[in-house]
Structure formats: C-alpha cells, structure tokens
Amino acid sequence: MTFGRVNPGFRLEDQQINGLGNVYYNLTEPALIEAALKRGEGTLGNGGAFLVTTGKFTGRSPKDKHVVKTDSVADTIWWDNNAPMTPEGFDALYADMLEHMKGREYFVQDLTGGADPKHSIDVRFVQELAWHNLFIRHMMRRPEREDLETFIADFTVINCPSFKADPKKHNCRSETVIAMNFDRKLILIGGTEYAGENKKSIFSLLNYLLPEKGIMPMHCSANHAVGNPVDTAIFFGLSGTGKTTLSADPNRVLIGDDEHGWSDRGTFNFEGGCYAKTINLSAEAEPEIYATTEKFGTVIENMVFDPETFELDFKDDSLTANMRCAYPLDYISNASTTALGGHPKNIIMLTCDAFGVLPPISRLTPAQAMYHFLSGFTSKVAGTERGVTEPEPTFSTCFGAPFMPRRPEVYGNLLREKIASHGATCWLVNTGWTGGAYGSGQRMPIKATRALLTAALDGSLAEAEFRKDPNFGFEVPVKVEGVPDMLLDPRRTWNDKDAYDAQATKLVQMFADNFAQYVPYIDDDVKAAAIG
Numbered sequence: 001m002t003f004g005r006v007n008p009g010f011r012l013e014d015q016q017i018n019g020l021g022n023v024y025y026n027l028t029e030p031a032l033i034e035a036a037l038k039r040g041e042g043t044l045g046n047g048g049a050f051l052v053t054t055g056k057f058t059g060r061s062p063k064d065k066h067v068v069k070t071d072s073v074a075d076t077i078w079w080d081n082n083a084p085m086t087p088e089g090f091d092a093l094y095a096d097m098l099e100h101m102k103g104r105e106y107f108v109q110d111l112t113g114g115a116d117p118k119h120s121i122d123v124r125f126v127q128e129l130a131w132h133n134l135f136i137r138h139m140m141r142r143p144e145r146e147d148l149e150t151f152i153a154d155f156t157v158i159n160c161p162s163f164k165a166d167p168k169k170h171n172c173r174s175e176t177v178i179a180m181n182f183d184r185k186l187i188l189i190g191g192t193e194y195a196g197e198n199k200k201s202i203f204s205l206l207n208y209l210l211p212e213k214g215i216m217p218m219h220c221s222a223n224h225a226v227g228n229p230v231d232t233a234i235f236f237g238l239s240g241t242g243k244t245t246l247s248a249d250p251n252r253v254l255i256g257d258d259e260h261g262w263s264d265r266g267t268f269n270f271e272g273g274c275y276a277k278t279i280n281l282s283a284e285a286e287p288e289i290y291a292t293t294e295k296f297g298t299v300i301e302n303m304v305f306d307p308e309t310f311e312l313d314f315k316d317d318s319l320t321a322n323m324r325c326a327y328p329l330d331y332i333s334n335a336s337t338t339a340l341g342g343h344p345k346n347i348i349m350l351t352c353d354a355f356g357v358l359p360p361i362s363r364l365t366p367a368q369a370m371y372h373f374l375s376g377f378t379s380k381v382a383g384t385e386r387g388v389t390e391p392e393p394t395f396s397t398c399f400g401a402p403f404m405p406r407r408p409e410v411y412g413n414l415l416r417e418k419i420a421s422h423g424a425t426c427w428l429v430n431t432g433w434t435g436g437a438y439g440s441g442q443r444m445p446i447k448a449t450r451a452l453l454t455a456a457l458d459g460s461l462a463e464a465e466f467r468k469d470p471n472f473g474f475e476v477p478v479k480v481e482g483v484p485d486m487l488l489d490p491r492r493t494w495n496d497k498d499a500y501d502a503q504a505t506k507l508v509q510m511f512a513d514n515f516a517q518y519v520p521y522i523d524d525d526v527k528a529a530a531i532g
C-alpha cells in the first residue's frame, strides 16, 4: 500500500525499488510524529517536540563515507580525503540493501537543496525511520505541495539503519556505510541512526556539483542586517565552533546555520532548517535556540529527560556530548523567509582554539584569509565525530574537510576570487579557550564573542586601534566596548607568560607543518602570509 502525495509517474517502483511494505510519501509533521510514535521510535516531549536516541552512533562516521570511483569522477575527486568504493562493490551494496528493505515500511520525502531555484537540486529521501523523515523535512527545503505531483529527483538518498554492510563484499570499511555514486545519482546510508548523515550527504553532493558552475559552497552560517540583506555576514567554522550559536543573533536576520552557496547573485542557504548542539544550552545565553526545544515537531536527539515531566537535562551528556535539536528555520523568530543574502560584506572564520593562543578576534588580509581557510585550524569538540571525547586540535581544510569531495584549492581559489571581486572584510574569531589552554583556562564567554562580532559587523571595530600579533601577523584590536581589554590579548590572560609563549610557538609550527602540503598550489602572497 502507498499513502500520501507523490508524482504518480515517479513512485519508488519507477526507480526500480520494489517489494517494500507500506510506503508513505511526503507525510507532514503530525502524521510523521504519529507514525514514529506507533513504531516506538521515540517519545513525545514538551510542546510536541519529538525525543529520540540513536544507539551506538551519536555522531557522524567520516571514515565510513565512500565515493564510488567511476570514470566520470576519477580525476576530480580528492581521493586522499574521500575513501573510494569500486562500482562493483556499490552494485552489490545496492542489491543487498534493496533485498533487506523488502517487506519493510518506508518513508519518502521529496525535497530540495538550495534556496536559489537557479542552483538547487531535487532530492528524494527514502528512509526506514519515520523520525528521519521528520528530521530531513525540517532540514531541507520543501517544494510547494502541488509541485510534489510533478517532482522528479535529481538524486536519491536511501537510508536504512538496520542494514549492515559487508566490508569484503561491498568494498567498504565497516558495517556502517555512506556511499555516494555520482553516475547512478544515488547515496546509500546503512548501519547508523545518527540523523546528521542525511543532511551532510547532500552537503557533500552540492560541494561537488556547485564549483563547476562557479558557485562557492561553504560550511558556514549566515545572517544579514535587519531590513538590509545586502549587509550579509558569513561564519565559516568546523563543527562546534559556533556557527549556529552566533548566527542566531537577536539583532540580525538569520539566513541559515550550516551550509551556504555564494554565486554571482549573492549567498543562499542550502537548507531550510537548523541542527543545533544542545549541550549546556541555556535560555539566558541562547534564548532563540533554547525555545525551539519545546516547539512542535522539533527533533531532539540523544538528550536525557525526566520521564515524569519530560524536562530536558541540558547538562547530562551521558548519551553523547553531541546532543542536538533540529527545527525549521522559521522556529527562530528573526529568520529570513527567503534564505537568501547578498554578497558577504564580512567573512568570519570561527576557530575553537583549545590551546588558548589565538586572540578572540583578529582582522585578516585577503592573503591571510586564504591561509586560514586552507589551514582550517580548530579543535574538534567531543562527540560530533565518533571517538572524539575531548577537544582535539585539527586542521580541517575549508573548515569542513569531511564534506569536501574536491581538492582544497578548488574551493580556496573560488573564495579568493569572490573576496577580491566583492571586497569582503575577513576576521578570525576564536570561540575556544582563554586564560590558558583546555584544562586550565575556560571557554570564551559567548557574551564577549557576541560583543566583538557586533562591533565587527556594524563597522565600529574597523575604527579601533589595532596591534600586530607577533605570532601570526594579523591585526588584533586593542580596545572594544563591552569587552575587557585583557581578553583581547590572550597572553595577558595567561598567568604563566612563558607557558603562553611556548604554546604559541608550538602552534605556529603546527600551522607551518600543516600548510606545507598547499605550498605547491598557491600564489606567492598567500605563501608570504604563511608564517612560521
């Protein structure tokens, strides 16, 4: 039996997916929640939020992500960063997955990636879990309901958590698999219930497709000034650096929290929803995001709650530190209705420096911006990837290496051209440690980071006095209203100045060692910005 609304000429059978149990097409939120409850997938929480746990996998599995090595992509994929899978392995995987799916209920959503209709792709999600269907409905963009009847997908994602891959037969690494096949226009996900894999698979796809059209795909959040979309800011950053937290700014309009494109028409969100970390989330520091945790249909992943009152425990990280909530953009009161912005006037690169060396804000020249973009320094915070339990310094190029199918220079050069032609101002913002490294110092107060960003975005910071950082050569403001002077100079926040200097020297060397791999591919001015 099939239920719901769908293009009668584009059912699963038309895609040669046969023999399933009931198939539910494009159910809306109430029906999906009802189905998920009936299937025992989770619990209804306060305000109608939907509470789920995901078992063993509570973060992404980047090492289990494969790109199928077909002739058409063999020369353009960055294979050092993307594990290959043979076409034969993929075909066997697909056949076995289809066999496994037989007789089971499936939930289908027909959705779009990309708020700019000129550059969007249509994606069909075929999912075993009703709550994954709810999640992806929040996270992607929805066609008008009447357009569902003519919807044809450019790509199809099949997500079957109960399926276990066979590494030998399927040419993958483990029982968990994410396999992307550009020729067959299929993405197969198996062996994990973590919802983030659904959305990040489309991000990887767009990161491959868009550069060919001259569009820069970015792991960044974005917002714009109230009433003035031309005054757009984007915030690059690896997971946990503050893209979601800082883009939800009560004084600006939210465009999106995680994935955007920059075309010659301006910026556009790939998504229609947000996926926020909820660990230590507080109503005081992040009121807008906090409020979504009691809204109808918000998906709350891996949070501990009181079984009697359903109150969420934001401190309890016993299931994972990567607790999350997913909600549609319009659950944030000042979100953009179009999810479109102008050409970024300010580009913020967020880094969570657990060494406590980098200043809370620095101004970058375009060459320095390119240097930091290619470097992608941060610390991975606990939980978003399997096996990470405390901050772990890392260089993740383009602030999102796990999602980049092409070589870093492809993205670096695109960004560089766009910064040059639109004259964006670039900043490096450390949302990590101050007053010492992880273990002795403390995380940068959100209030201070916000005050610094406000000054950067309203233009007042440009008027400040700047000093040159002796370690990295960028400019650091000396005085900013609302922020203690001392905080602006990390060395002053450390009790032991020698320890700071030693740590700074070590970090500069880590940057230099990492950057050596890009030197053959880059221009002299960026090389000159490569200090150390």
Ligand SMILES: Nc1ncnc2c1ncn2[C@@H]1O[C@H](COP(=O)(O)OP(=O)(O)OP(=O)(O)O)[C@@H](O)[C@H]1O
Pocket (backbone or CB within 6 Å): 237, 238, 239, 240, 241, 242, 243, 244, 245, 246, 257, 258, 275, 276, 277, 278, 279, 280, 281, 384, 431, 432, 443, 444, 445, 446, 447, 449
């Ligand atoms: N100074 C700060 N600035 C930003 N975030 C901070 C700061 N101090 C602590 N945090 C915390 O760090 C976390 C930032 O997570 P956030 O969801 O914004 O990351 P993200 O960059 O959007 O990651 P992802 O790509 O995984 O979604 C939040 O839990 C936030 O409360």
Ligand SMILES: O=C([O-])CC(=O)C(=O)O
Pocket (backbone or CB within 6 Å): 059, 060, 196, 197, 200, 238, 239, 240, 258, 275, 384
């Ligand atoms: O993908 C996820 O699971 C969450 C996220 O946004 C990231 O890690 O960058």
Ligand SMILES: [Mn+2]
Pocket (backbone or CB within 6 Å): 219, 238, 239, 258
């Ligand atoms: Mn992200």
